[in-house]
Amino acid sequence: MNLGLLCYFPYRAMEARVMAAGEEAGFTFTIAQGRLLARVGPDGTRIGDLAEQAGVTKQTATFLVNQLEKAGYVERVPDPADARARLVRLSEAGWAGVAIARKVEAEVEAEWVAHLGEADAAALRRALERLREVTDPYQ
Amino acid sequence: MNLGLLCYFPYRAMEARVMAAGEEAGFTFTIAQGRLLARVGPDGTRIGDLAEQAGVTKQTATFLVNQLEKAGYVERVPDPADARARLVRLSEAGWAGVAIARKVEAEVEAEWVAHLGEADAAALRRALERLREVTDPYQ
DNA sequence: TGACATAGTCAGAGTATCGAACCATATTGT
DNA sequence: ACAATATGGTTCGATACTCTGACTATGTCA
Numbered sequence: 001m002n003l004g005l006l007c008y009f010p011y012r013a014m015e016a017r018v019m020a021a022g023e024e025a026g027f028t029f030t031i032a033q034g035r036l037l038a039r040v041g042p043d044g045t046r047i048g049d050l051a052e053q054a055g056v057t058k059q060t061a062t063f064l065v066n067q068l069e070k071a072g073y074v075e076r077v078p079d080p081a082d083a084r085a086r087l088v089r090l091s092e093a094g095w096a097g098v099a100i101a102r103k104v105e106a107e108v109e110a111e112w113v114a115h116l117g118e119a120d121a122a123a124l125r126r127a128l129e130r131l132r133e134v135t136d137p138y139q
Numbered sequence: 140m141n142l143g144l145l146c147y148f149p150y151r152a153m154e155a156r157v158m159a160a161g162e163e164a165g166f167t168f169t170i171a172q173g174r175l176l177a178r179v180g181p182d183g184t185r186i187g188d189l190a191e192q193a194g195v196t197k198q199t200a201t202f203l204v205n206q207l208e209k210a211g212y213v214e215r216v217p218d219p220a221d222a223r224a225r226l227v228r229l230s231e232a233g234w235a236g237v238a239i240a241r242k243v244e245a246e247v248e249a250e251w252v253a254h255l256g257e258a259d260a261a262a263l264r265r266a267l268e269r270l271r272e273v274t275d276p277y278q
Numbered sequence: 279t280g281a282c283a284t285a286g287t288c289a290g291a292g293t294a295t296c297g298a299a300c301c302a303t304a305t306t307g308t
Numbered sequence: 309a310c311a312a313t314a315t316g317g318t319t320c321g322a323t324a325c326t327c328t329g330a331c332t333a334t335g336t337c338a
Contacts, residue, residue: 004153004244006268058316060296085303086317108141126259133254
């Protein structure tokens with residue numbers, strides 16, 4: 001079993017738990033929409049940056065942000081730093097969704113830490129952060 | 140940054156490298172097809188098991204296996220243990236594709252080990268394997 | 279033997295994704 | 309200054325993926 005695939009299980013489990021909690025709480029966004037929504041920063045994020053971080057093309061990100069905007073989770077505002085760009089920002093409903101996601105993420109992570117033990121969990125985090133240096137071209 | 144998301148970067152990087160190598164070598168399967176192909180065991184695997192491991196429904200797996208079968212990467216054979224079931228088995232071309240994937244996986248993993256150091260990489264693997272116990276319902 | 283469960287497929291519809299082409303604004307070189 | 313080029317984003321068209329629901333065939337169990 002290669003390390004990449006071993007990384008897949010926690011990732012998938014976390015995403016499934018977060019999505020289930022979102023649905024439970026009445027949020028209607030899809031997985032693909034959620035992946036973008038979770039990456040919108042506190043002061044807004046450009047479409048292109050969302051696309052890079054989520055691993056999709058700009059076109060796909062545009063499409064998904066359109067859905068999220070129609071559903072009322074985000075809004076587009078001009079980017080004061082560049083007239084070509086627009087910032088995607090969370091609406092109140094978007095913030096509520098992200099808040100639930102963060103809460104569930106913390107819960108799941110606590111379960112994992114309990115399973116691994118504090119020390120091993122901390123080591124895991126450090127190793128993953130270092131691995132990110134060579135696996136995330138957009139960090 | 141939550142642990143689930145930290146797991147996403149290596150997973151995505153590994154998949155991208157493997158897919159790129161496959162394309163380079165003239166293989167034509169898509170990402171979704173590749174995810175199934177990579178999970179076909181040496182003696183064949185049932186559609187339902189492929190679906191569970193890849194995280195899609197049986198219907199989707201049926202669809203993807205149809206594509207893979209048309210493309211000549213797999214074949215369906217009766218499961219001697221259960222007349223309802225059929226085993227998906229790799230064809231010669233399928234084996235060739237998987238062989239390349241395994242080779243690239245090993246190369247990428249070697250890069251990661253070089254970056255992390257032997258000891259930390261081994262610890263990472265152990266932690267991920269233990270995490271799998273609570274995040275992979277189908278192990 | 280009948281009721282129920284399981285493995286797989288088919289059909290239909292919705293969602294996601296990409297490549298190509300395009301517009302508007304920035305940046306760069308001369 | 310200004311042409312050439314790069315960048316951020318969008319639209320369009322085509323394709324791939326995925327799901328739900330309904331169905332057949334076989335297995336299991338009381």
